[in-house]
Amino acid sequence: MSESRPRTLFDKVWDSHVVETLPDGTCILYIDRHLVHEVTSPQAFEGLRMAGRKVRRPDATIAVVDHNVPTTDRRLGIAEPESRLQVETLEHNVAEFGVPYVPLLSARQGIVHIIGPELGISLPGGTIVCGDSHTSTHGALGALAFGIGTSEVEHVLATQTLLQKPAKNMLVRVDGTLGAGCTAKDIVLAIIGRIGTAGGTGHVIEYAGAAIRALDMAGRMTVCNMTIEAGARAGMIAPDDTTFAYVRGKPYAPKDAAFAQAVAWWRTLPSDPGAVYDRTVVMDAADIAPQVTWGTSPETVVPITGAVPDPAAEPDAARRAQMQRMLDYMALSPGQRMQDVTIDAVFIGSCTNGRIEDLRAAAAIARGRHVAPGVRAMVVPGSGLVKQQAEAEGLDRILTQAGFEWREAGCSMCLGMNPDKLAPGQRCASTSNRNFEGRQGPGGRTHLLSPAMAAAAAVAGRLSDVREMAWREMA
Amino acid sequence: MMDKFTTLTAVAAPLPLANVDTDKIIPARFLKTIKRTGLGVHLFDTLRYDADGKERAEFVLNSEPYRHAEILVAFENFGCGSSREHAPWALLDFGIRCVIAPDFADIFHSNCFKNGILPVRLPHEVCAMLMDDARMGGNARLTVDLARQVVVRPNGEEIPFEIDPFRRHLLLEGLDDIGQTLQHAQNIDGYEARRATEQSWLPAITAQA
Numbered sequence A: 001m002s003e004s005r006p007r008t009l010f011d012k013v014w015d016s017h018v019v020e021t022l023p024d025g026t027c028i029l030y031i032d033r034h035l036v037h038e039v040t041s042p043q044a045f046e047g048l049r050m051a052g053r054k055v056r057r058p059d060a061t062i063a064v065v066d067h068n069v070p071t072t073d074r075r076l077g078i079a080e081p082e083s084r085l086q087v088e089t090l091e092h093n094v095a096e097f098g099v100p101y102v103p104l105l106s107a108r109q110g111i112v113h114i115i116g117p118e119l120g121i122s123l124p125g126g127t128i129v130c131g132d133s134h135t136s137t138h139g140a141l142g143a144l145a146f147g148i149g150t151s152e153v154e155h156v157l158a159t160q161t162l163l164q165k166p167a168k169n170m171l172v173r174v175d176g177t178l179g180a181g182c183t184a185k186d187i188v189l190a191i192i193g194r195i196g197t198a199g200g201t202g203h204v205i206e207y208a209g210a211a212i213r214a215l216d217m218a219g220r221m222t223v224c225n226m227t228i229e230a231g232a233r234a235g236m237i238a239p240d241d242t243t244f245a246y247v248r249g250k251p252y253a254p255k256d257a258a259f260a261q262a263v264a265w266w267r268t269l270p271s272d273p274g275a276v277y278d279r280t281v282v283m284d285a286a287d288i289a290p291q292v293t294w295g296t297s298p299e300t301v302v303p304i305t306g307a308v309p310d311p312a313a314e315p316d317a318a319r320r321a322q323m324q325r326m327l328d329y330m331a332l333s334p335g336q337r338m339q340d341v342t343i344d345a346v347f348i349g350s351c352t353n354g355r356i357e358d359l360r361a362a363a364a365i366a367r368g369r370h371v372a373p374g375v376r377a378m379v380v381p382g383s384g385l386v387k388q389q390a391e392a393e394g395l396d397r398i399l400t401q402a403g404f405e406w407r408e409a410g411c412s413m414c415l416g417m418n419p420d421k422l423a424p425g426q427r428c429a430s431t432s433n434r435n436f437e438g439r440q441g442p443g444g445r446t447h448l449l450s451p452a453m454a455a456a457a458a459v460a461g462r463l464s465d466v467r468e469m470a471w472r473e474m475a
Numbered sequence B: 001m002m003d004k005f006t007t008l009t010a011v012a013a014p015l016p017l018a019n020v021d022t023d024k025i026i027p028a029r030f031l032k033t034i035k036r037t038g039l040g041v042h043l044f045d046t047l048r049y050d051a052d053g054k055e056r057a058e059f060v061l062n063s064e065p066y067r068h069a070e071i072l073v074a075f076e077n078f079g080c081g082s083s084r085e086h087a088p089w090a091l092l093d094f095g096i097r098c099v100i101a102p103d104f105a106d107i108f109h110s111n112c113f114k115n116g117i118l119p120v121r122l123p124h125e126v127c128a129m130l131m132d133d134a135r136m137g138g139n140a141r142l143t144v145d146l147a148r149q150v151v152v153r154p155n156g157e158e159i160p161f162e163i164d165p166f167r168r169h170l171l172l173e174g175l176d177d178i179g180q181t182l183q184h185a186q187n188i189d190g191y192e193a194r195r196a197t198e199q200s201w202l203p204a205i206t207a208q209a
Ligand code: SF4
Pocket: A066, A067, A111, A112, A113, A132, A134, A350, A351, A352, A410, A411, A414, A415, A432, A433
């Protein structure tokens, strides 16, 4: 690597973490932060145990339970025996290997990708991994953050490194200003609609442009979160004053003089002028309307003003068959207006949209309105701290008065590993990130959209254009 | 720990779908295990069984000879979605040692190698051709030769494929990544010591901050 070549944000973070480059170009990459949860770690700890290995850096590791946990009163314990076994297995493992752990009953418990940034564990310029594909979320801070498999979890636990080859650089620049009622979720859905679910494969995506700069940290995390849905393992946004203001004062963040030192380094990270990207995509935020998916892949996205596409218009036979299969599964017909699609359930939460800003956006729509008859609407804060904050602001009362359920923190209906699931055939407006067949429960049908759009769907009983609904900002 | 992969001659199952996501390979409700084994019966669960748990006759792995398939041929973006290593574990537990597709999602691709499964990338037209071979059933076996980096069709035609040399080496030898990396432990120590001075501001994570 030559220091004179203009480098991207990704290049800089990568270069500063290479321990050694092996003859074939594979790098031993040092990992600063390793986040662990109950679903993808049991076999990794078991592997360590069988090989007689230790956790190399417990002080760079943190564990939490999120995927399996009930979102009702947790003092009652976990009824489902297999879920309970996974949680107990993690508790046993963190005790045996000395790994810091956020217990289920702690106010700091929550979805791993919400609590990492919220606690100041995820920091700019670092390498962050977790046995979970949505680790891309943490790239919003200007970190290189990506999901890994369980064998790699074991590799990081044992060595604090990973064997990796550098990714290619891709720039997604979103210029201009978002219209009213449009959000970070709409930006990222529009990007995925544009480049496709394999559009970023092999790349790290850097998001830039005026519309990205204008986003708060919650919005930036929403965008980076869904990067994996575009096929890229990591998304990154250059750290700036918005980032530093967010990090300052977080429980595990550096303090005082150490913070100043850190900021001095973080300021050197943004891509150099003239840095070269392997691929560039440019969009204008002004063209982005509120988005909603119609199919069972996140790339099957249309503006809420649009209609279900017609497979007959698709020239490629394999794609046509796939579209038809999606329409059959989703029980939609070609040409049907998205705003005519009625729903049975609403899920507001997940690591994509379970932050306080998301709950404020939902409450702004819910205030003074009521969930439509026959619709079950659920709000699941992303963490205990988000829940506390929301309750301090009275959002829980606004939402429950409007007929929403108010839950404890966890992954919940994002993937239905806990009791929160769709019944077969139920249709859900969801702020989560995946609309795959059966993702929210076997036979369940998912439409991805923003928190404001989800709340609008809840009160209307069908997919609706939030821009036609008056709302109050909850500043 | 990992089985070597050298040469495999086996029945190949055609799965003519693109974007086969990991939820499809193994739905989330089966991730509650704390073991790596036993997931094969749930491989492709929703495609394979109906709501009553009965086998769907039309699904390829429910018919002979594909119940014994060790190779899978599919289309673009195989293994997209979640990082769950349960996906390769389920394939392996069923008996699949090789997946052939035009391209793979990154995490799934790397998870395969860690479990002794060989993902082979070949252009769409070639996959379509192999898919036709696979449709011929038990008499039409494919051979995947990792040492020579070729797929041999039933008619004897050899199709070369590319693969990362480091990954190929580990698969051929059945080597464990961690053992490999730990041979470089001194360099990791050195890196850590240097970073501890240069970035002394980076806090340690403790049970309570
Ligand atoms: S909220 Fe959903 S996407 Fe996020 S970590 Fe949990 S299960 Fe995965």
